[in-house]
Amino acid sequence: MRRGASTVSSMDYADSDQSLVVNRVDQNLLISLRALLDLRHVTKAAERVHLSQPAMSAALRRLRRHFNDELLVRSGTGYELTPLGRRLQPLVTAAVQSLDSVWRESAVFDPVSSDRQFTITSSHYAAAVVLPGLRTQLAAQAPSVRVELQSMPRGTALSENEVLRSDLVICPLGYGLAGATRCCSTMTSCALSAPITRSHPAS
Structure with missing residues (x-):
C-alpha cells in the first residue's frame, strides 16, 4: 500500500451505522407518526393504519418520549400540532414516501x-x-x-x-428548481394568445 493512501474499513462502516438514530427507533412508529400528524386524531389515525385505539395511544406516548414534545395538544374538541409537530409533518411524509419507494423498487x-x-x-x-x-x-x-x-x-x-x-x-422554462438543474428537459411547447383591442400598441 502506498504511504499516505487512505482506507475505509468495515469497522468504520459499522461505527457509522451504530451512530444512526434510526437503528434505535422502532420503524413502525414512523407510520403511526405520519397518521397522527396528518389526521390529528388518535382514533382516526389508528383506523388508517389498522391499529387498535389503545395501541395508537401507546405509540403516541412513545413518540412523545422520543421527541420530548407533546406533538399533539388538545384544542377545543380536537387536537392541534405543536410547533415541532408542524416541522416534522413534511419530513415524515417525505420519509415514508422514500421508504415506500425503496421497498417497491x-x-x-x-x-x-x-x-x-x-x-x-x-x-x-x-x-x-x-x-x-x-x-x-x-x-x-x-x-x-x-x-x-x-x-x-x-x-x-x-x-x-x-x-x-x-x-x-x-413547470415553465426558467422556473426555479433548487438542486434540479441537471435533470430537466423540455417536455412540450405551446403558443399562447390573448385578445387585445385595436387601440393597443401591440395590435
Whole structure:
C-alpha cells in the first residue's frame, strides 16, 4: 500500500451505522407518526393504519418520549400540532414516501403489475394540458399506478426538499428548481394568445 493512501474499513462502516438514530427507533412508529400528524386524531389515525385505539395511544406516548414534545395538544374538541409537530409533518411524509419507494423498487419496472404511487407537481395550466392524456395512457397501460397531484406555488421557486418529494415536476422554462438543474428537459411547447383591442400598441 502506498504511504499516505487512505482506507475505509468495515469497522468504520459499522461505527457509522451504530451512530444512526434510526437503528434505535422502532420503524413502525414512523407510520403511526405520519397518521397522527396528518389526521390529528388518535382514533382516526389508528383506523388508517389498522391499529387498535389503545395501541395508537401507546405509540403516541412513545413518540412523545422520543421527541420530548407533546406533538399533539388538545384544542377545543380536537387536537392541534405543536410547533415541532408542524416541522416534522413534511419530513415524515417525505420519509415514508422514500421508504415506500425503496421497498417497491425492482430491477425492472412493469407498468401492468405496478401499484406504485407517483407524485407530480405542476401548475394548474400544465395539469390541464398533460393530465387528461396521462390518465388515458395509465388506464390502458398501468391500471394500478396512482398519481398524486401537488399544486405548484405561485410566484416562488420550489425548495430542494419539495423537488425531491416529487417524481415529476412540470413547470415553465426558467422556473426555479433548487438542486434540479441537471435533470430537466423540455417536455412540450405551446403558443399562447390573448385578445387585445385595436387601440393597443401591440395590435
